[in-house]
Amino acid sequence: xxxxxxxxxxxxxxxxxxxxxxxxxxxxxxxxxxxxxxxxxxxxxxxxxxxxxxxxxxxxxxxxxxxxxxxxxxxxxxxxxxxxxxxxxxxxxxxxxxxxxxxxxxxxxxxxxxxxxxxxxxxxxxxxxxxxxxxxxxxxxxxxxxxxxxxxxxxxxxxxxxxxxxxxxxxxxxxxxxxxxxxxxxxxxxxxxxxxxxxx
Amino acid sequence: xxxxxxxxxxxxxxxxxxxxxxxxxxxxxxxxxxxxxxxxxxxxxxxxxxxxxxxxxxxxxxxxxxxxxxxxxxxxxxxxxxxxxxxxxxxxxxxxxxxxxxxxxxxxxxxxxxxxxxxxxxxxxxxxx
Numbered sequence: 001x002x003x004x005x006x007x008x009x010x011x012x013x014x015x016x017x018x019x020x021x022x023x024x025x026x027x028x029x030x031x032x033x034x035x036x037x038x039x040x041x042x043x044x045x046x047x048x049x050x051x052x053x054x055x056x057x058x059x060x061x062x063x064x065x066x067x068x069x070x071x072x073x074x075x076x077x078x079x080x081x082x083x084x085x086x087x088x089x090x091x092x093x094x095x096x097x098x099x100x101x102x103x104x105x106x107x108x109x110x111x112x113x114x115x116x117x118x119x120x121x122x123x124x125x126x127x128x129x130x131x132x133x134x135x136x137x138x139x140x141x142x143x144x145x146x147x148x149x150x151x152x153x154x155x156x157x158x159x160x161x162x163x164x165x166x167x168x169x170x171x172x173x174x175x176x177x178x179x180x181x182x183x184x185x186x187x188x189x190x191x192x193x194x195x196x197x198x199x200x
Numbered sequence: 201x202x203x204x205x206x207x208x209x210x211x212x213x214x215x216x217x218x219x220x221x222x223x224x225x226x227x228x229x230x231x232x233x234x235x236x237x238x239x240x241x242x243x244x245x246x247x248x249x250x251x252x253x254x255x256x257x258x259x260x261x262x263x264x265x266x267x268x269x270x271x272x273x274x275x276x277x278x279x280x281x282x283x284x285x286x287x288x289x290x291x292x293x294x295x296x297x298x299x300x301x302x303x304x305x306x307x308x309x310x311x312x313x314x315x316x317x318x319x320x321x322x323x324x325x326x327x328x329x
Contacts, residue, residue, distance in 0.1 A: 033211075035245060042241065071279055072249050075239030077272040079248065080279040116275065167271050 006062060007055035009197050014048035016193035017041060017186065024189075027182040031169040035076055036182040043074035043082070059097075064090030077167060078183055081117055081126060088112040099144065103137040110134060117166060124162035124169065124176065126183035129155045133191055149195040156180060156188035204310040204319045205232035205258030207266045208303050209251055209273045211244045213237035219267075219300055223307045230311040234258035246273045251280035255292060263291035263316035265323070267303045291316065297323040 001009075017024075017040050025037030047054070047069050054065045067086030071079050088109035094101050110130050114120055121131045132155040136147045157180065164176035167183075206223060210216040216237030223233050234257035239245030251266075258264050266281075268274045274294065281292045293316055295302050306323040314322070 033244070035239075035243070038241075038243070039239070039245065042239075071283075072247075073240055075241075075245035075247055075272070075276070077275040079272075080275045083279065116278070 001059050003055045006059070007051045009194065010051040010054065010066070011048050012197050013190055013193045014044040014051075016189055017044040020186075020189050024182050024186050027180055027185055030179045031164060031172055031176045032182060033076075033168050036078060036186065039074045039076045039078055040082075040186050043070045043079065046070075046073040058095055060090045060093045060095065062090070063087070063093060066090075077117070078126075078186070081113055081183070082187075084112050084116040085109045085130070099137065099141050103134065106130070106134045106137055119166040122162065123165040124159050124181045124184070125166055126181070126187040128159050128162065128181065129184045129187045129191070131155075145195040145199045149192045152188040152191040152195075156184040159184040202262055203231050203260060203313060204262045204306075204316045205234070205255075205260040205264040206303060206307050206310060207251070207254045207258045207264055207277075208233070208235035208299065209246055209254070209266060209277055210235075210237040210269045210299060211246060211273060212269075213242075215269065215299070219303050222300065223303050226304050227307045227311040231307045232258040232260050232264075233307065246276040248276050248280045248283065251277055252283060255280065255284065255288075259288075261291075262310075263293065265306050265310075265316060265319050266292065266294045267297060267299050267306060267323070268294065269299045293317075293320045295320050295323045297326070301326060 021037035021041040028034045028036035054062045063086050067083045071083030089105055092105040092108045119125050121127045129152050132151050133148055136151045159181040164170045169176045208216050208219045216235035220233055220235040234254040236250040236254040240247050255264055266277045268277050277294055302323040305326045306319050309319045309322040
């Protein structure tokens with residue numbers, strides 16, 4: 001990816017997260033500790049601040065740097081979860097990846113997030129967006145950005161009836177049902193912003 | 201210091217400090233103790249960089265155990281351990297124990313010169329009784 005393109009992409013993603021910070025906070029207030037919006041905003045604002053330096057590096061190193069930045073700034077469990085995701089992408093992705101490479105790397109990053117969060121799909125977490133998105137990535141190049149974007153949004157919606165088993169929301173038990181998972185929503189937002197940018 | 205160090209990680213700086221006070225009351229300065237609480241903005245939460253600093257402050261050649269309160273503190277502490285240099289990483293253990301009781305039991309055990317595995321298992325065992 002061109003340096004200028006990556007820099008612009010990082011800024012667009014950060015703008016999206018910042019624009020939805022209040023919505024993420026509201027979702028987290030319903031079933032968690034209410035800090036997800038502010039935490040994600042802090043992390044992605046920092047990524048945007050560092051976008052010049054990050055985008056000068058080859059894509060794998062840039063992804064690792066994004067992950068480390070999120071780990072060090074987000075706070076809350078979402079920092080290590082998002083950080084681990086990006087750091088694994090950085091570790092596994094080849095320099096000039098094909099869609100098949102991206103799909104395989106995405107799979108490795110999902111496995112790393114599962115280990116980090118001691119969680120699996122179906123437990124009302126960001127995994128419930130990442131796993132369906134990976135399915136779309138593995139289904140070939142035809143209309144892939146549009147498919148990924150739609151699937152991410154519908155997958156986030158599908159966390160509403162789920163029972164939270166991990167994280168702060170699990171303390172609510174059955175009362176966690178009926179609310180969208182904030183981490184699922186934030187990952188759908190980031191994925192959607194990336195798809196929109198790459199589609200333009 | 202040859203005794204195992206204790207790191208206290210809470211979402212709240214006040215809780216972390218208060219637990220450290222209780223530990224000091226129990227063991228004085230016989231055990232290296234460091235605490236951290238709050239996110240990078242000073243709000244409730246935990247901060248990987250601050251946890252790494254706390255591990256440095258409580259460092260002992262005998263190792264360091266970490267006591268945490270809730271999920272994010274655990275996940276961020278695991279992340280902090282992984283980000284340590286390789287020769288330190290396997291000398292830091294996270295305890296699955298309640299923060300207050302676990303910290304005090306761990307410190308009491310450490311003050312008697314117990315090895316790190318013993319400190320961890322004693323903190324975890326008391327919690328299950």
